[in-house]
Amino acid sequence: xxxxxxxxxxxxxxxxxxxxxxxxxxxxxxxxxxxxxxxxxxxxxxxxxxxxxxxxxxxxxxxxxxxxxxxxxxxxxxxxxxxxxxxxxxxxxxxxxxxxxxxxxxxxxxxxxxxxxxxxxxxxxxxxxxxxxxxxxxxxxxxxxxxxxxxxxxxxxxxxxxxxxxxxxxxxxxxxxxxxxxxxxxxxxxxxxxxxxxxxxxxxxxxxxxxxxxxxxxxxxxxxxxxxxxxxxxxxxxxxxxxxxxxxxxxxxxxxxxxxxxxxxxxxxxxxxxxxxxxxxxxxxxxxxxxxxxxxxxxxxxxxxxxxxxxxxxxxxxxxxxxxxxxxxxxxxxxxxxxxxxxxxxxxxxxxxxxxxxxxxxxxxxxxxxxxxxxxxxxx
Amino acid sequence: xxxxxxxxxxxxxxxxxxxxxxxxxxxxxxxxxxxxxxxxxxxxxxxxxxxxxxxxxxxxxxxxxxxxxxxxxxxxxxxxxxxxxxxxxxxxxxxxxxxxxxxxxxxxxxxxxxxxxxxxxxxxxxxxxxxxxxxxxxxxxxxxxxxxxxxxxxxxxxxxxxxxxxxxxxxxxxxxxxxxxxxxxxxxxxxxxxxxxxxxxxxxxxxxxxxxxxxxxxxxxxxxxxxxxxxxxxxxxxxxxxxxxxxxxxxxxxxxxxxxxxxxxxxxxxxxxxxxxxxxxxxxxxxxxxxxxxxxxxxxxxxxxxxxxxxxxxxxxxxxxxxxxxxxxxxxxxxxxxxxxxxxxxxxxxxxxxxxxxxxxxxxxxxxxxxxxxxxxxxxxxxxxxxxxxxxxxxxxxxxxxxxxx
Numbered sequence: 001x002x003x004x005x006x007x008x009x010x011x012x013x014x015x016x017x018x019x020x021x022x023x024x025x026x027x028x029x030x031x032x033x034x035x036x037x038x039x040x041x042x043x044x045x046x047x048x049x050x051x052x053x054x055x056x057x058x059x060x061x062x063x064x065x066x067x068x069x070x071x072x073x074x075x076x077x078x079x080x081x082x083x084x085x086x087x088x089x090x091x092x093x094x095x096x097x098x099x100x101x102x103x104x105x106x107x108x109x110x111x112x113x114x115x116x117x118x119x120x121x122x123x124x125x126x127x128x129x130x131x132x133x134x135x136x137x138x139x140x141x142x143x144x145x146x147x148x149x150x151x152x153x154x155x156x157x158x159x160x161x162x163x164x165x166x167x168x169x170x171x172x173x174x175x176x177x178x179x180x181x182x183x184x185x186x187x188x189x190x191x192x193x194x195x196x197x198x199x200x201x202x203x204x205x206x207x208x209x210x211x212x213x214x215x216x217x218x219x220x221x222x223x224x225x226x227x228x229x230x231x232x233x234x235x236x237x238x239x240x241x242x243x244x245x246x247x248x249x250x251x252x253x254x255x256x257x258x259x260x261x262x263x264x265x266x267x268x269x270x271x272x273x274x275x276x277x278x279x280x281x282x283x284x285x286x287x288x289x290x291x292x293x294x295x296x297x298x299x300x301x302x303x304x305x306x307x308x309x310x311x312x313x314x315x316x317x318x319x320x321x322x323x324x325x326x327x328x329x330x331x332x333x334x335x336x337x338x339x340x341x342x343x344x345x346x347x348x349x350x351x352x353x354x355x356x357x358x359x360x361x362x363x364x365x366x367x368x369x370x371x372x373x374x375x376x377x378x379x380x
Numbered sequence: 381x382x383x384x385x386x387x388x389x390x391x392x393x394x395x396x397x398x399x400x401x402x403x404x405x406x407x408x409x410x411x412x413x414x415x416x417x418x419x420x421x422x423x424x425x426x427x428x429x430x431x432x433x434x435x436x437x438x439x440x441x442x443x444x445x446x447x448x449x450x451x452x453x454x455x456x457x458x459x460x461x462x463x464x465x466x467x468x469x470x471x472x473x474x475x476x477x478x479x480x481x482x483x484x485x486x487x488x489x490x491x492x493x494x495x496x497x498x499x500x501x502x503x504x505x506x507x508x509x510x511x512x513x514x515x516x517x518x519x520x521x522x523x524x525x526x527x528x529x530x531x532x533x534x535x536x537x538x539x540x541x542x543x544x545x546x547x548x549x550x551x552x553x554x555x556x557x558x559x560x561x562x563x564x565x566x567x568x569x570x571x572x573x574x575x576x577x578x579x580x581x582x583x584x585x586x587x588x589x590x591x592x593x594x595x596x597x598x599x600x601x602x603x604x605x606x607x608x609x610x611x612x613x614x615x616x617x618x619x620x621x622x623x624x625x626x627x628x629x630x631x632x633x634x635x636x637x638x639x640x641x642x643x644x645x646x647x648x649x650x651x652x653x654x655x656x657x658x659x660x661x662x663x664x665x666x667x668x669x670x671x672x673x674x675x676x677x678x679x680x681x682x683x684x685x686x687x688x689x690x691x692x693x694x695x696x697x698x699x700x701x702x703x704x705x706x707x708x709x710x711x712x713x714x715x716x717x718x719x720x721x722x723x724x725x726x727x728x729x730x731x732x733x734x735x736x737x738x739x740x741x742x743x744x745x746x747x748x749x750x751x752x753x754x755x756x757x758x759x760x761x762x763x764x765x766x767x768x769x770x771x772x773x774x775x776x777x778x779x780x781x782x783x784x785x786x
Contacts, residue, residue: 068734070722072463099523102499106731108525109699113735120525126536127495127502127520133539134520140532299516301506326463328727332503335459336510350459 003224006217007194010201010210017052017204018088024050025091030153032121033095034203036076036104037263037295039123040283042273043146044096045165045207047153053203054095055264056080056355057088058243068110074326075354076239077107084115094119094152096145100127100295101329121148127297129287138284146280162279168207173269175214176202180259180266182218184314186226187233187256193247195257199265232374233258235316235346237307237337238353239324240264245360246322246353253364253371259314261307262322267293294329303333304340311346318374319348320367324355347374388617395600395609403486406431412552415488415508417501418602419673421519421690423568424541425492426606427561428548433485434603435508436501438474439467443648443756447482452757465725466756468504475508487512490551492544494519496693497673498728515551517544521691527698529691537687564606565681572677574614575601581621582666583713585639588624590631591665592655595646601674637662638777641710643736644721644729645670649758650766657767658719661774667713669694669705695728702732703739710744717777718748719770724760747776 013020021031030049034041044051056079065081083089097108097120112120124141126134146157176199183195190198198217202210231254240262241247250257260266271289276282292302311319319341323330334350341348349370351363386394406413412430416422418437425432442448448466451473456462460472474480478487491514493505502518509516519540522533529537545556578597581589597617600610624630640663647654658665678689694705710718720737723730737748749769754760 069731070724070734072724073727073731097525099525100499102727103731105499105523105696105728108523109702109732110735112699122525124522124525124533126522128518128540131539131543133536133543136539137532137536297502297518297520298506299509299518301510323461328464328500329503331461331464332468332500332507334461336507338459 013201013205039096042165046161184258188227188229236260238322308344496521574611578614578617594671634659635662639666641667641715641718645755667709749773
């Protein structure tokens, strides 16, 4: 396939989510929603169901969500709620929900009212994840999740099926890591918007198909010469970089994302599921390898160090902290990340965003001014 | 000459002074100082002879005494968002100087946090531990969509307690004294029972207790839950309530026409304003979820019981549990209405609240009103809005009374 064809297929997956779900249902497949954050998609894949990401909608106008949340809840949860009331998830058979922040805890409860037909399956991560008692806890929780998925799908999830699903997802993670490295080596080879779609599409297509496309795309990109690039090599922090208009503005202004730690993007795939004997234990131990995760107990606050190290590794010359308004997790971390980035000699811009934002001129002006600031640093 | 018996107000002042003295003399006495969140299992620290300070309590005190603004400003100057919880903003600002003309707490040697109230403290204490370069121990009590704590949740908490004991032994350089731990647990259970008994007086009709006093009385239930003197203090309050009942009197000097459940944390900077507005509308605060949170009781004196008790706190229970707790409070305290604090600082208590309000009303048909506020940031509360909402609630309550022919 041509590069453009591959990207078009991925973009179609991202922009035609309801159609995909409808098609899967028509084929007799069960569909299981995967809400933020760190849900065991491998179990869904092993059950034979189609996993579909539930990450809210861009530029959604809020009206019914206000019956469930006051206005100071983050826009991702507000938009998921709005879409759930509108019946967007009506064809989804069950949804995996997590509790890694207070807003997600509350949404796990209110979604049962805003989408009463949607079956919730709770994934209770241990915050104290480095202790062995946390692994034992998570194994039992995953066993319950597995049983509930078996009830929903009517299929038994065997060790072999789960091992294959883990292997598939790990290979996909590796290809995604390879992809982000290529883009860091060859900035400008794809637009920021395309980079986002390629990464995000894993949430909305068969993982095996995503893996095939990733392999082919990475092969093409590796073979292509690096374009001449004089723009700004940017590293991005935060929950997500949506609405996509923000990415288009970055493209217009000559920024190229060379690395990220976005919760919706790299933080979803930068840690493989480790090897081991029992498949549930492997899944439970994945989280133990995570270093500096904002949503998990991080007594040394290593996120700051991780960002600084990654900026160095990908050759970033500037950092954008896309701070999702009312995401307290990121709001607590921003000053620390800022200090670590500045100590590494890089500038950082704190840009407050909302997934539901409809006007982008303020963001454009700030990103324009930031680009000028970076240009003048270069001249200096 | 026999020592004159103190009344509860005097005793509270004495015990608070002793508590602060103990905190500030800890290092002189060779003791360590810990900072913990309000519902941390203090039994372990009391056993290890660690003095415990509560930054949330400092925030409430500075809030009530109009001393928060400089620290909120400092916090924002550090780069933190003003959307963050005001307790945590105050704490992060205060840690830059440790200086207040109103009230202070000493620097910690260690920080411990339990997730049984809110998740924000995880980050607040994480930042504080790094800023002050001290160790940070987390006890994670998972959220309970099942209703309350499962056996797996309890096993996990027990595992963390065992790890904490090991780390505290290393930190203090001495073994954990399990016999003392049993004694501390017995004392703590006595405190829980005496706190419950004292606060239950607000259920009487008419109430001898002014319900707003719960917000003042609770300080020892938060800060000194492992001490016999705290149980003695709450027993004294009960004695005073008995005396008032005997004389047909009440601490509340207004009309007890409407009995109100106050949902959520107090608006500390406007405690007087909220109290007077309710009183002017013949409302007595008769029930509240927040003070009742500190009835921490367990079935027997062992680690599993205590793990279950701390894991089982209602703020991390399911929506149905949140609803049931409020319905029970309104029923036990004979409330005929409710005031819901939509607290900009407290996500866990505010984000399920629309669903809680609706369900509680569907069950008991008692009128309610909401108001916007903030537990500590004075900018988050509008006295005029509060007055209007309370008046509207009163009109609704009166309409219900008229319909009922009362």
